[in-house]
Amino acid sequence: MLLERLTEKLTNDEAIELIDGYLMQKQQEKKELLSTKPNKPVAIWLKNMRLESNNYVTRYLAEKKTALLNNEIDTPFLVRNIRAHFGNI
Numbered sequence: 001m002l003l004e005r006l007t008e009k010l011t012n013d014e015a016i017e018l019i020d021g022y023l024m025q026k027q028q029e030k031k032e033l034l035s036t037k038p039n040k041p042v043a044i045w046l047k048n049m050r051l052e053s054n055n056y057v058t059r060y061l062a063e064k065k066t067a068l069l070n071n072e073i074d075t076p077f078l079v080r081n082i083r084a085h086f087g088n089i
Helices: 012-036 041-069 075-084
Strands: none
Touching: 012 041, 012 075, 041 075
């Protein structure tokens, strides 16, 4: 889980590294999901929901990473924001 490693005590650069790793993991999960070919309606729906969730989290974290890079936010703010937005991811 990202929040287990992403703490308010990290520097922005350390947080960016963790986010990069998490984004790469999510990208791999997306590739694996796209390679599956479910044949039942429920399985297709579940795959689509997981892809949608994956895309949302990825976009959100990419935006926050950019904000960290531009020093628009700091790591403590980011951690609080992620917890408020997602709970534990």
